[in-house]
Amino acid sequence: xxxxxxxxxxxxxxxxxxxxxxxxxxxxxxxxxxxxxxxxxxxxxxxxxxxxxxxxxxxxxxxxxxxxxxxxxxxxxxxxxxxxxxxxxxxxxxxxxxxxxxx
Amino acid sequence: xxxxxxxxxxxxxxxxxxxxxxxxxxxxxxxxxxxxxxxxxxxxxxxxxxxxxxxxxxxxxxxxxxxxxxxxxxxxxxxxxxxxxxxxxxxxxxxxxxxxxxx
DNA sequence: TCCATATTTCGAGTTTTATCGAATTATTGA
DNA sequence: TCAATAATTCGATAAAACTCGAAATATGGA
Numbered sequence: 001x002x003x004x005x006x007x008x009x010x011x012x013x014x015x016x017x018x019x020x021x022x023x024x025x026x027x028x029x030x031x032x033x034x035x036x037x038x039x040x041x042x043x044x045x046x047x048x049x050x051x052x053x054x055x056x057x058x059x060x061x062x063x064x065x066x067x068x069x070x071x072x073x074x075x076x077x078x079x080x081x082x083x084x085x086x087x088x089x090x091x092x093x094x095x096x097x098x099x100x101x102x103x
Numbered sequence: 104x105x106x107x108x109x110x111x112x113x114x115x116x117x118x119x120x121x122x123x124x125x126x127x128x129x130x131x132x133x134x135x136x137x138x139x140x141x142x143x144x145x146x147x148x149x150x151x152x153x154x155x156x157x158x159x160x161x162x163x164x165x166x167x168x169x170x171x172x173x174x175x176x177x178x179x180x181x182x183x184x185x186x187x188x189x190x191x192x193x194x195x196x197x198x199x200x201x202x203x204x205x206x
Numbered sequence: 207t208c209c210a211t212a213t214t215t216c217g218a219g220t221t222t223t224a225t226c227g228a229a230t231t232a233t234t235g236a
Numbered sequence: 237t238c239a240a241t242a243a244t245t246c247g248a249t250a251a252a253a254c255t256c257g258a259a260a261t262a263t264g265g266a
Contacts, residue, residue, distance in 0.1 A: 119223090119224085121224095148225090148226095149225075149226050149227080150226090151225080151226055151227070151228090152224075152225055152226060155223095155224075155225080155226090156224090159223095170232090170233090172233065172234070173232075173233050173234060174233095
């Protein structure tokens with residue numbers, strides 16, 4: 001189980017529209033992943049800005065990269081995303097186990 | 104379905120250790136919720152700092168508050184948390200298009 | 207080797223967040 | 237009304253994050 005600190009870091013990384021979109025694109029891309037250049041074409045932002053965001057995502061363990069000749073291919077790290085989901089759906093331990101007490 | 108912007112805001116709110124802990128405590132507390140004072144006792148941080156974080160969580164739609172005489176009781180907003188989980192587990196649409204292609 | 211492509215690192219300026227004491231507001235009970 | 241409790245708002249400061257052009261690095265091909 002992730003620590004709270006670790007999870008907070010990962011969530012913070014996801015908490016930026018550009019980075020969230022990157023992850024969403026990578027989820028859609030699935031096994032094929034996307035190169036940095038392809039992501040840049042989708043987002044239309046400067047390369048240096050994109051690179052900065054990508055390195056955040058790598059740091060947060062949310063994506064992983066593999067060099068493929070001159071291009072760097074990015075992939076979602078499902079394990080990390082699932083870890084966050086687990087943490088957020090931890091409502092099995094909520095009070096008297098009564099999920100969804102919402103109005 | 105939440106917009107990306109909305110989701111990014113909510114994730115950013117969760118992406119702070121203090122705020123994540125607040126939400127975790129509230130999930131544990133379940134229906135009973137926790138008053139601001141009770142949360143403060145658990146976290147041992149200044150009231151003004153806590154208040155600031157709580158207002159972030161309210162803004163992000165992650166928690167809701169109800170006044171109960173002099174105390175303010177906080178509750179997790181499961182709907183919002185589930186919205187984030189949905190968005191993060193959207194990997195059904197990864198790569199080769201499986202059903203649930205989009206609504 | 208030299209060039210083109212793909213991407214990152216550096217550095218500087220801007221903007222946003224976080225922290226927390228002091229002052230303030232809200233509510234209840236005496 | 238006054239005092240006590242619960243919590244927020246204000247205001248100032250400190251710390252972190254974002255953006256992006258320019259320069260640098262990595263790779264493969266001519």
